[in-house]
Amino acid sequence: MPNDAPLTVIGSFVSPYVRKVLAALELKNIAYRVDPITPFFGNDEFQRLSPLRRIPVLIDGDTVVNDSSIICAYLDETRGGHALYPGDAAARARARWIEEYADSRLGELTVWGLFYQRFVRRMVWDEPADEERVRDTIENGLPHALDHLETILPSEGWIFGEIGVADIAVATFFQNAAYAGYSIDPERWPVSAAFVSRVLGHPVIQKLGAWEAIQLSATISGRRQALIGAGAPLSETTWAERTPRRGVMTL
Template identity: 35%
Template structure:
């Protein structure tokens, strides 16, 4: 089994945690030209949007983190990541949907400002403040879903938890984590003790150093950041209209396939 990924991708992190929780052996590969939209070969054939993760399992070629999770749950039902109760299963999927769209967009926008220098000065400060407010609102929503349970999935770690994990962890690294001692902060501490999560976050931490060259790579034309659906929405509603216009003028942002 081969997983095309990038260690900093929250979507890829979800899948890697799931694979490790299920004890499935897999190889990792970061596609060449990832981030430019120009990747080719088996990865491009498996993922027409040129997005990670993409999973190759024999003749099966699967893209999109949620679809990959569903495939793994179908093929390897033990240990289960989804709870048995239909309402609880729906809850896990709704938590995943919120994190994969709304939460991912905020974290992605923060990366655009902090690492890719899309906005600076007063504009950057205003956008960072907006992101902090939005993050706190989403964390409050998640805290309600967690309640007094040890895990979002209920009594045991599962689908909902691995869906929240990359996003809340990124918030902590950006200084926007939950209040110390709060249920969400205590959940995060428990999360970071799981071997599947430890390995996945270590890979992410090791790749973070490359972000120091992020703005330079964009300026050189080596990267064109993908502004798909929820990310574009975040920019437009959070003070980044000019960021989008400037990116279009410089041709250093892109949209997903088909163009």
């Protein structure tokens, strides 16, 4: 039975996967609270909830759900309101594939190839970016992906009628690319550039962007206080500890 209490999401506001889940919760008008942790700072209890030490994690009463795609599907299956996936089975399969392509390939490129290099390595590990990897991502990986996206994204509106997870899954990664200083060249990929700014301009993403800006202007240790001060919906519990640990997976 769905629980009426606010759901808890463990994960930083600037994670593209967390952004996808929070946008889904916003679209469905479901109350939630966030523990905005960077996954490397997760404590032992976080590791019990998230064996891959990854964010987001959703807690719904006694139910713990891992992985942004599984969380979004769970929300559609347990809650009414705005549909996150199309109703038709063939369209739903296509939406899930677009989401998977985004989570795996765009994640590899924009999170690990750009954002992790230029942001996380410095902030969490006090080490420099692998600039060779950044260059290869910008010169080879992203152009290849954008050539593909240019053929599947709509020049107006959303991929399947209403805005849904497929749209958000694609666009969310380009917000992190932007944080790392990359933006899509609108002359080379006009459809993708316009689509991404349409999705990122949606009121739901704009609302989350305000919390992201506050988080980005705070230190890791001052993050909770800064977000609480700004009225962000934070959980009372945190699953963070002070010392970071390396992740379980390399990608």
